[in-house]
Amino acid sequence: MQQTQTGKVKFSRIKGRLHAWFSKPANIILLVFLIALTVLTLYPLLSLLMETFTVHMGKEARAAKLPVGAFTWYHFQRVFATRDNNYSWIQFYKPLLNTLAVSVTSSVIAILFGGMVAFLVTRTNLKYKKFVSAVFTFPYIMPSWTLALFWETFFKNVNIGLKTSNGIMASVFGVYMPEWFVYGYFPIALVLGLHYAPFAYILIGGILRNMDANLEEAATILRTPRWRIIWRITLPIVKPAMLSTFLLVFASSMSAYSVPVFLGSPVRYYVLSTTMKELMNTYKGQAYIIVGVMILFGVAILMLNQKVTNSRKQFTTVTGKSGQISKIDLKRANAPIAIILVIILLLVAVVPLVTFALESLIIKAGDYSLGNMTLDFWVGTGLDKRLDQGDSTGILLNPKVWKALGYSLGLAVTCSVIAGTSGILVGYGVAKRRGSRLANWVSSLSFFPYLMPSLAFGAIYLAMSSNITWLHGFLLLALVGSVKYLPFASRSGVNAMLQLSGEIEEAALITGVPWWKRMLRVIFPIQKSSFLSGYLLPMVSCMRELSLFVLIVPTSNTILTTMLMQYSEKGWAQFGNAINLLIIVVVLLVNFTVNKLTGASIDKGVGG
Amino acid sequence: MKKFLALLMAACMLLSAVPALADVADTVAAAADLTHDELVEKALAETGTFVVAGTTSRITTAAEAFAELYGIEINSTNLKDLEIYTKLESESIDMVMIQDGAQLLDAIDAGIVINYVPASVKADVSEEDQYPLAHQFTNKLFIYNNLGDDVPAIHNVWELTDPSMKERIIFKSPTGEQVNMNFLIMLTSEKWSKKLEEAYKAWKGEDIDLGDYPTAGHKWIAEFLPNCQFGKSDTNIAEEISQETAAGKIGLFVLSKLRSSSVLSDNLTPAQYAASAEGYTVEPFSGFMYPIYAMVSANANRPYTAMLFIEYVMTAEGFAPWGKSIGAYSGNSAIPEKEGDLPLSVWKDTLVEEDPEYILDNFEVEDFVRQYLQ
The missing domain is CATH 3.40.190.10 (Periplasmic binding protein-like II)
Incomplete structure (x- = not known):
């Protein structure tokens, strides 16, 4: 009798606790996201693991001498330990070394360049700051292959690569660059470094802008030399941001595909992503192993990053008392530095656009005279009869292009709404339950999709969708896009929520305002621009995304980027260049409009 | 109870529809001797958008002309050879034009694509080019x-x-x-x-x-x-x-x-x-x-239209988008090479x-x- 009563008491206590637990919206949100993210990220990972032990149709079954679907170690043996014809060295070890070299170098370039510009903009009296600040995020907004394509078109010449034709630099200026400068390790690392430098600019710049000036001022009063202040005070403070940048750029560079294809293939410089793409078509099992290796590297760096940031000495960098940050007077160096920076930015952000416009006008490659130019590739008709190449109309008159643009925009908006809203909710949950195990899990899980190479992420979802009949077309694309871009949104969501003091919501809570109303009426308006930035970044990324969607985009509805890839592969360069320009203009317009209307911007999205 | 019965009936209808989709191979086998007119009649009785995919970009031009000729809504895509197989696993495509005979043999064995030689052109296609059917x-x-x-x-x-x-x-x-x-x-x-x-x-x-x-x-x-x-x-x-x-x-x-x-x-x-x-x-x-082969997809929604389209591209009219320039040679021996080009017989001897x-x-x-x- 007593036992039953104790049992009842225990039960009602548990019930009470559960009730209390579930009455907090943050808990429900975290639980829902824990389940959803486990299904959406760990399930693909598990199916990836299974694929590495499974025999697939075609050559794989023949080579493994096993029936399709059988269990096998064959793929592992091939990737890691096949000496015949140097197979493992060619397919795995050499590309791995190249990948590591490129990823580390691009991370260093991004940190140095982005960090330096961030320092110049926030801590000095540099001229043309507004321009630098506005244009610096351009390379990130543009598709990554943009710069690669431009690099090749601009610098190629008859002494290097295919050794057949001259680009603009050689034919117009008579300057012939050496091969190492145009193709292979150096340009791949540089282009990726420049493309991801905005990460460094935003993350490091954010800290430099908000840091307590008293630390530096104290050192100045003690007559510490300027270089020593930077070395002993400024650098240690920005170290965590530098490490975060390293993680982001390393993971992104590792899975970059189009840049190594454009700048590596002509000189037979291969990286893991290019090998993986090639294997994905013929030896799927081996391709998935390579994906696994790439993910492992990402996770390792993520863990290292967490270890370093957790063990670092705690600096209180943002205080209420800090006065004006002292700005270094660049004196006579100001104008030269500013001019050099503006020139670099023009080269990286503006000249490529001009080049694309030019390349979309010329008929025969390499001839930039007026007589060889036409607007046909934009607004021409009957082109299949006249030019015998590509589509029958220019891109602006081609209904397929408009349909693809509509589909791309629809997809981008959908992904941004789902990812952005999820990001805010995750941010709310994590901030409210800060430090709890549940919050940590959800926070880590929501970052995980970032470490999965886009191409592989798409491939895994494709494999999954073949077993789920309703998961096709737009729904599949939207789901994949939303999950993949969630890290951006959840990051900005968490940061925005952490900045909010709990009291703000408590006031509303006491007066009995329901949760959704508190979110809509209190929290959202305060952090509006940060939240909207969390929507903007997935949208911009989605508009210019190729690798993620290339395998899963339905044949009946292409998006602009896959269309561009098809044109490029067919060698219809002018149509390709015109579409590329169209994508960039649309993305810049979206970014600009959202920025002007709401104050949201990419830098707030990344930096929080 | 009524609701339950209605649901049960709906489920039965759905289930009975599945074998119909799965039997494309039987449909194609049974259609081996159909005349052109019979094929047209059956193709026009089919519904839905007709989807074709191919490694050759000119499939779009051919598909548009075909759509106009028979008043069929059509969707055509240009894909790389290995991408087509990936797409066939996840999407409904009616007909494909594909290169790489080795991979194709595997795909035929796996039942992913089905070979079909139109009766009306069979006599003009040499025996070794009939399985798999070489379109060009x-x-x-x-x-x-x-x-x-x-x-x-x-x-x-x-x-x-x-x-x-x-x-x-x-x-x-x-x-x-x-x-x-x-x-x-x-x-x-x-x-x-x-x-x-x-x-x-x-x-x-x-x-x-x-x-x-x-x-x-x-x-x-x-x-x-x-x-x-x-x-x-x-x-x-x-x-x-x-x-x-x-x-x-x-x-x-x-x-x-x-x-x-x-x-x-x-x-x-x-x-x-x-x-x-x-x-x-x-x-x-x-x-x-x-060769570039013309195949019916096993997951075709419009198998008869797929067969009619294969017949169409094997005729001089359907081959026109390719035949108008050098470097494309029809699998149908009655269609000559483009003027100024060397005949297929020369290429067969020298390549x-x-x-x-x-x-x-x-x-x-x-x-x-x-x-x-x-």
């Missing part, structure tokens, strides 16, 4: 830039292995397009190795020393590939080699690219054209040739053709090839 043949030829003093007008393919040809040959990477790999695998066959041995003797005046290479084909591959540069696409290679600044270069690419407006085709000469005009032969081959069975049995040559792509 495409040739990739040695084509050189004819400017300057050092024109690589080759008479023997062993000339391409000479150190003086280093970085003067442009090809598309064999790992980027399987037909290129198939061509290299074919060279290791008995037939082509023997021909290469003879050609070597004709070139050097002495018997070939194979060293560690198993065949003359292996030796040629090992000495040819290091001299090559790899272009992005055949159009890109054609454009690059046709430049005035590209004198002394030679490529191995699709002949039909000479039609492209961005290519300076006057600067290019196919080695076989020169050989035929001047009465010599390029020993032992002047390039290679592969390396795919043997899907041999390629499937010797796919490990790919590993051998890969080491020379580094």
Whole structure:
């Protein structure tokens, strides 16, 4: 009798606790996201693991001498330990070394360049700051292959690569660059470094802008030399941001595909992503192993990053008392530095656009005279009869292009709404339950999709969708896009929520305002621009995304980027260049409009 | 109860609809002897958008003309060979035009695509081209830039292995397009190795020393590939080699690219054209040739329309988008080659053709090839 009563008491206590637990919206949100993210990220990972032990149709079954679907170690043996014809060295070890070299170098370039510009903009009296600040995020907004394509078109010449034709630099200026400068390790690392430098600019710049000036001022009063202040005070403070940048750029560079294809293939410089793409078509099992290796590297760096940031000495960098940050007077160096920076930015952000416009006008490659130019590739008709190449109309008159643009925009908006809203909710949950195990899990899980190479992420979802009949077309694309871009949104969501003091919501809570109303009426308006930035970044990324969607985009509805890839592969360069320009203009317009209307911007999205 | 019954009936209807989709193979087998009119009648009775996908970009033009002729809503896409199989696994496509016979045989065996030879054109398609049905043949030829003093007008393919040809040959990477790999695998066959041995003797005046290479084909591959540069696409290679600044270069690419407006085709000469005009032969081959096959997809929603479209592209009218320029040869022998081009019979004698069975049995040559792509 007593036992039953104790049992009842225990039960009602548990019930009470559960009730209390579930009455907090943050808990429900975290639980829902824990389940959803486990299904959406760990399930693909598990199916990836299974694929590495499974025999697939075609050559794989023949080579493994096993029936399709059988269990096998064959793929592992091939990737890691096949000496015949140097197979493992060619397919795995050499590309791995190249990948590591490129990823580390691009991370260093991004940190140095982005960090330096961030320092110049926030801590000095540099001229043309507004321009630098506005244009610096351009390379990130543009598709990554943009710069690669431009690099090749601009610098190629008859002494290097295919050794057949001259680009603009050689034919117009008579300057012939050496091969190492145009193709292979150096340009791949540089282009990726420049493309991801905005990460460094935003993350490091954010800290430099908000840091307590008293630390530096104290050192100045003690007559510490300027270089020593930077070395002993400024650098240690920005170290965590530098490490975060390293993680982001390393993971992104590792899975970059189009840049190594454009700048590596002509000189037979291969990286893991290019090998993986090639294997994905013929030896799927081996391709998935390579994906696994790439993910492992990402996770390792993520863990290292967490270890370093957790063990670092705690600096209180943002205080209420800090006065004006002292700005270094660049004196006579100001104008030269500013001019050099503006020139670099023009080269990286503006000249490529001009080049694309030019390349979309010329008929025969390499001839930039007026007589060889036409607007046909934009607004021409009957082109299949006249030019015998590509589509029958220019891109602006081609209904397929408009349909693809509509589909791309629809997809981008959908992904941004789902990812952005999820990001805010995750941010709310994590901030409210800060430090709890549940919050940590959800926070880590929501970052995980970032470490999965886009191409592989798409491939895994494709494999999954073949077993789920309703998961096709737009729904599949939207789901994949939303999950993949969630890290951006959840990051900005968490940061925005952490900045909010709990009291703000408590006031509303006491007066009995329901949760959704508190979110809509209190929290959202305060952090509006940060939240909207969390929507903007997935949208911009989605508009210019190729690798993620290339395998899963339905044949009946292409998006602009896959269309561009098809044109490029067919060698219809002018149509390709015109579409590329169209994508960039649309993305810049979206970014600009959202920025002007709401104050949201990419830098707030990344930096929080 | 009524609701339950309605649900049960709906479920039964759904289930009964599944076998109908799965039986495309039976439908195609039963339609083997259908006349054109019968095919039209059955195709027009089908509903939904007709979806075609192909490795050739001109499938779109053909599909649009077909749609207009029969008043059918159509959707056509241009995809790469291996992408098509990935798409077939996840999407409903009615008909495909695809290259790489070896992979295709595997796909037919796996029941992913179904072979269909229209009764109305059967008599005009040679027996060896009926399974799988070859819609057309495409040739990739040695084509050189004819400017300057050092024109690589080759008479023997062993000339391409000479150190003086280093970085003067442009090809598309064999790992980027399987037909290129198939061509290299074919060279290791008995037939082509023997021909290469003879050609070597004709070139050097002495018997070939194979060293560690198993065949003359292996030796040629090992000495040819290091001299090559790899272009992005055949159009890109054609454009690059046709430049005035590209004198002394030679490529191995699709002949039909000479039609492209961005290519300076006057600067290019196919080695076989020169050989035929001047009465010599390029020993032992002047390039290679592969079929593009027309297949019904096993997950077709409109199998009869797919068969009607295959019949259509096998006629002169349906072949027009390809036949209007050089470098495309119909599998239907009644359709002649484009004026000014050499007939298919000449190409069959002078080019390396795919043997899907041999390629499937010797796919490990790919590993051998890969080491020379580094």
